[in-house]
Amino acid sequence: MxxxxxxxxxxxxxxxxxxxxxxxxxxxxxxxxxxxxxxxxxxxxxxxxxxxxxxxxxxxxxxxxxxxxxxxxxxxxxxxxxxxxxxxxxxxxxxxxxxxxxxxxxxxxxxxxxxxxxxxxxxxxxxxxxxxxxxxxxxxxxxxxxxxxxxxxxxxxxxxxxxxxxxxxxxxxxxxxxxxxxxxxxxxxxxxxxxxxxxxxxxRGLAECEIRLHGPGQDIHSGSFGGGVPNPATAAARLVAALHDEHARVAIPGFYDGVTDLTDRERELFAELPFDEEQWLRTTASTATHGEAGHTTLERIWARPTAEVNGIGGGYQGPGSKTIIPSSAMVKLSFRLVAGQDPDHIEKAVRAWAADRVPAGIRHEITFGAATRPxxxxxxxxxxxxxxxxxxxxxxxxxxxxxxxxxxxxxxxxxxxxxxxxxxxxxxxxxxxxxxxxxxxxxxxxxxxxxxxxxxxxxxxxxxxxx
Amino acid sequence: MxxxxxxxxxxxxxxxxxxxxxxxxxxxxxxxxxxxxxxxxxxxxxxxxxxxxxxxxxxxxxxxxxxxxxxxxxxxxxxxxxxxxxxxxxxxxxxxxxxxxxxxxxxxxxxxxxxxxxxxxxxxxxxxxxxxxxxxxxxxxxxxxxxxxxxxxxxxxxxxxxxxxxxxxxxxxxxxxxxxxxxxxxxxxxxxxxxxxxxxxxxRGLAECEIRLHGPGQDIHSGSFGGGVPNPATAAARLVAALHDEHARVAIPGFYDGVTDLTDRERELFAELPFDEEQWLRTTASTATHGEAGHTTLERIWARPTAEVNGIGGGYQGPGSKTIIPSSAMVKLSFRLVAGQDPDHIEKAVRAWAADRVPAGIRHEITFGAATRPxxxxxxxxxxxxxxxxxxxxxxxxxxxxxxxxxxxxxxxxxxxxxxxxxxxxxxxxxxxxxxxxxxxxxxxxxxxxxxxxxxxxxxxxxxxxx
The missing domain is CATH 3.40.630.10 (Zn peptidases)
Structure with missing residues (x-):
């Protein structure tokens, strides 16, 4: 009717x-x-x-x-x-x-x-x-x-x-x-x-930050000084490497606080979709999937929070070589957030995590952009x-x-x-x-x-x- | 006479x-x-x-x-x-x-x-x-x-x-x-x-290489795909982070093979030099020393082999943000070598170490430059x-x-x-x-x-x- x-x-x-x-x-x-x-x-x-x-x-x-x-x-x-x-x-x-x-x-x-x-x-x-x-x-x-x-x-x-x-x-x-x-x-x-x-x-929501790391006051010779002072590019790399644990879960303490997990019903419904992973991989031009253990690809890209490095840079990136310890390095990180996550809480968690991990002798600054809620x-x-x-x-x-x-x-x-x-x-x-x-x-x-x-x-x- | x-x-x-x-x-x-x-x-x-x-x-x-x-x-x-x-x-x-x-x-x-x-x-x-x-x-x-x-x-x-x-x-x-x-x-x-x-x-001697890492065929959207495919900038960072263990020793298997360690007499002679670490730090424009556990600064910079990242780059490095998973990334590494180390052996060790660590879905290429012996x-x-x-x-x-x-x-x-x-x-x-x-x-x-x-x-x- x-x-x-x-x-x-x-x-x-x-x-x-x-x-x-x-x-x-x-x-x-x-x-x-x-x-x-x-x-x-x-x-x-x-x-x-x-x-x-x-x-x-x-x-x-x-x-x-x-x-x-x-x-x-x-x-x-x-x-x-x-x-x-x-x-x-x-x-x-x-x-x-x-x-x-x-x-x-x-x-x-x-x-x-x-x-x-x-x-x-x-x-x-x-x-x-x-x-x-x-x-x-x-x-x-x-x-x-x-x-x-x-x-x-x-x-x-x-x-x-x-x-x-x-x-x-x-x-x-x-x-x-x-x-x-x-x-x-x-x-x-x-x-x-x-x-x-x-x-x-x-x-998903989005929080973004840039972390700048400062070591020597200028690029210094990696022969004369290498092995004796901290390298900001190493510090940048170690931050990025520490984003995920061995299960590809985000390893920042507090990151998953409040996350609304998928219900069994939602996981079933995702699984019923005619998803062709090989075909999907072709759209990403990638050759393998990778992501949080215990979740399917669709769950990973739709319903799980992530941390990605969008850019990293430091030292000499031109042709050939330059034997320096770079003066500075930077990383750009973005975090996709799901329901239950609060961008302000994420910002605090990332700041605390970075402060805890940057070694002595490296100064760092973090700048967060405007966040989008999930x-x-x-x-x-x-x-x-x-x-x-x-x-x-x-x-x-x-x-x-x-x-x-x-x-x-x-x-x-x-x-x-x-x-x-x-x-x-x-x-x-x-x-x-x-x-x-x-x-x-x-x-x-x-x-x-x-x-x-x-x-x-x-x-x-x-x-x-x-x- | x-x-x-x-x-x-x-x-x-x-x-x-x-x-x-x-x-x-x-x-x-x-x-x-x-x-x-x-x-x-x-x-x-x-x-x-x-x-x-x-x-x-x-x-x-x-x-x-x-x-x-x-x-x-x-x-x-x-x-x-x-x-x-x-x-x-x-x-x-x-x-x-x-x-x-x-x-x-x-x-x-x-x-x-x-x-x-x-x-x-x-x-x-x-x-x-x-x-x-x-x-x-x-x-x-x-x-x-x-x-x-x-x-x-x-x-x-x-x-x-x-x-x-x-x-x-x-x-x-x-x-x-x-x-x-x-x-x-x-x-x-x-x-x-x-x-x-x-x-x-x-x-010290010197071996240098550049490692290029390739992920998606082009930069892809970190919202649509983030969490589902491997990120080559993460892979680059994880390689750099894996260069050293928690004692700041180089963690590449075989790296220290054949190293001629300092004799006790040499360590005593180094220690007798009027070395002012604060003054030395000022010449590096750094604020802290850092290096291999169990060695003084002079030992670290003169007589111990090192691994340093001279450059790292991948993804977006301009102002603001760009929410991508980058298509590629690269690192430039240099290794200072001491007596007893063979650059050819180091090259083999680095290649095996990298091949072992680069994740599925990331293709990598390593190029070594001409080496200098210690x-x-x-x-x-x-x-x-x-x-x-x-x-x-x-x-x-x-x-x-x-x-x-x-x-x-x-x-x-x-x-x-x-x-x-x-x-x-x-x-x-x-x-x-x-x-x-x-x-x-x-x-x-x-x-x-x-x-x-x-x-x-x-x-x-x-x-x-x-x-």
Missing amino acids: SETPDSAVRTYIDRHRSAFLDDLMQWLRIPSVSAQPEHAEDVRSSAEWLAAKLRETGFPATEVWPTDGAPAVFAEWPSDDPQAPTVLVYGHHDVQPAAREDGWDSDPFEPEIREGRLHARGAADDKGQVFFHTLGVRAHLAATGRTTPAVHLKLLVEGEEESGSPHFRALVDEHADRLAADAVIVSDTGMWSADTPTVCTGM CLTPLDHPALQSVVRAMGRAFQQPVRFTREGGSGPAADLQEVLGAPVLFLGISVPSDGWHAPNEKVELDLLLKGVETAAYLWGDLGRNRRDGD | SETPDSAVRTYIDRHRSAFLDDLMQWLRIPSVSAQPEHAEDVRSSAEWLAAKLRETGFPATEVWPTDGAPAVFAEWPSDDPQAPTVLVYGHHDVQPAAREDGWDSDPFEPEIREGRLHARGAADDKGQVFFHTLGVRAHLAATGRTTPAVHLKLLVEGEEESGSPHFRALVDEHADRLAADAVIVSDTGMWSADTPTVCTGM CLTPLDHPALQSVVRAMGRAFQQPVRFTREGGSGPAADLQEVLGAPVLFLGISVPSDGWHAPNEKVELDLLLKGVETAAYLWGDLGRNRRDGD
Whole structure:
């Protein structure tokens, strides 16, 4: 007994599919590359274009929010049901740099449909996945006969995600009241494959630091002095080597404090995914897996915290040799964090660990960058169940669960708004994010529209059932 | 009952001191900087100047020997005693780069005598110490009434020492017959201090390698893949960290095979030197000593083998952060070797150690550069005793023993000629080798002349006594 008969949704989407794609292609023609200052005006145009399109879609309130960098777009469409839950959709309208000569088969900013795929920079990351919400909410209304959505619907589409979202946290803090929501839906991820629809239930957090180690006041001769004074490059290497124990577990005391371990059910669900490790290794261009003992590769990259050295340097790195004890060395470390870990606690633990290990005669300094918190939504969360049901109806297949090993600004929304973060993405690994010939599969894009159309009704019903 | 009354030697030196210094200053005006191609002609002029001066001194045979780089000078003055031993003196006529604006108080190639010191590039390293042999052999002849030296005297003065002596081994191999000697006297080192005359009894050898480690085919995302594949920068760091055990001993299996340990007598002699560790630390610009357990600093830097990382690099080393697992990393290692160690054996040991430690999924390559062998002359060697006696007569003080932690081409002479290597140097640590305002103390320079004058008689007498 559905309020939104699925056939009505499909019929509506079919009828509007062509105009929807025309509009999306128009947006994709705006080269909103946030990393390139020469495209700053394009990023602003992209925001204005989207705000206008959202007004045309029916959002009564659409605003372009300035930041100290590129502007974001905010839109709001209240439900006529004051009891309806509030949902905030997150995405971004900026794109990665792209140039035809990087290996594109067509102009990255002149969208082309070839063999059921829409090729353009931003087709999947993230304009296509933001844009399916426009037709999605219209289909929801048409199929239910409503004039307003079954949820209080909000959209926040930022303009600096591809540049590391440097002003996002300030934006969210500034507009926390306007952004308040019962759940956040992030449409900036993907699913397992075209055959295996999945919902992502969490992202890892991130803490980063640079450790600089200082030994002799200048490079000194390794013959005259070698063996008699401490070498800062050795100290740097010994820190990195001490990051992990013999089981590839992070060996920093206190690092695992509070970690939310995977449940048996989650481990089973990961194990059910059609994971081909050989194929995965090829995507990493590596020849062997390596990681924490007692965990599978998917568990390691999605649900376990890590320590990695991203860079190390010291002494002479040019051709040939130079027999010196270097004056200084440095390491850049990053830590992926999972639910239950606190970046502040990690920073304290790393500082104490380093101070304990740097030898006499070596001075060290540690600088931490801004941290990103992990986020995780339990499998049995009602809003997550709504996403699973909506996606199941659209894809007509069982929906499985993944997580995301990377880190993103969604964590700021979770933290500031105190709302669970859910992920609704229809992109697949072959879509070529950040690569030449980025594309989105049209079939999947329209499944995204359809999922969104079902989701608002399902979420609205949840809330009313619960009240 | 000396054949060369010391007063006769001193009188001769006093009488010729002024002409000797004029000649040396003329030589120092030739900017024979082997590292700078624009001075290639000056290096050739320096060789020609020296060859002519040695002829003038009385050497019947003087030759300029070409190499694939800068030329060397060879001179030979046979003794009229066919039973006399043959001695080869080694030095170099090229100098380090120098420019007035580097902080010189006078033009580096316009020698100046100020307060008993001769200031010029090359004054101590090494023209001054080569040149004291010219007046030395004349004083020897004058004081003994001989017309030829009491030893078959040979000089080899190379032109590329400051550029790493790239063609020296080939030169020695080519002329091995001409260079054959019973002992080699290296005049390219120094002594403890003006108050503490010393003889160096050995130099460390050197083996160097670069290890490159390859992981993913390109840098990959530390969020998407971190925790799942091996990181080559971690592998590099773990190799460096594994170089030493907790006692700061080199932990490469087989590394210490064959090492000639210090005798108790040598350790006592080192301990008698007026070594001020705080002062020494200031010269290293370090704040703490560090090294192999159970050994003093002097033992560590002179007589114990070492492993040092001279450079390490991998991943992102620029400002800020980049969350990658780097594709590759590299380390440059150097090993100082002591008597009894064989560079070929060290290379095999390092290769086996690395192969054993690099984890699955990381490919590595090791490249070794040309090695330098260690050299060591036992304290009771008759030729060493001659040097000690000659120096003691010149300085009228007890002569103590040191070693040299660095490595040099003298080892090639030891290896090819099969002769012990002795060191006769009068430079002191404050002479500023390779630094602005290089100088030589005139008093010590003339003690060098005097030592050389006594040495040939003493060495010649040794041989005759022994026959």
